[in-house]
Amino acid sequence: MKLEIDESRCKGCNLCTMVCPYKIYRPGSRPNRRGIYVPDLDQPERCPNCRLQGLYGRRLCGVCALICPDQAIRWVPEKPFEPMKVVIEY
Numbered sequence: 001m002k003l004e005i006d007e008s009r010c011k012g013c014n015l016c017t018m019v020c021p022y023k024i025y026r027p028g029s030r031p032n033r034r035g036i037y038v039p040d041l042d043q044p045e046r047c048p049n050c051r052l053q054g055l056y057g058r059r060l061c062g063v064c065a066l067i068c069p070d071q072a073i074r075w076v077p078e079k080p081f082e083p084m085k086v087v088i089e090y
Ligand code: SF4
Pocket: 003, 019, 020, 021, 022, 023, 024, 047, 048, 049, 061, 062, 063, 064, 065
């Protein structure tokens, strides 16, 4: 699963940056089209929900999604891995 912030909902309150035990959210550095500083994600694959939600069949943390007043945080299924051809030159 992949962690996403829905920019159309987020109001930049930064509550998520305060609660995440893995410090995955960082205060936004650039305003979006609406002038909102949406938090940046720092290696979101570290989130246990991203790694283990599929395996356990349920959310393992979710504090950020619970505290977000605008329901802007979600996990979306990732596309299946697509093998690609790699050419190595010696
Ligand atoms: S679910 Fe927990 S660990 Fe994952 S981003 Fe949210 S607060 Fe952080």
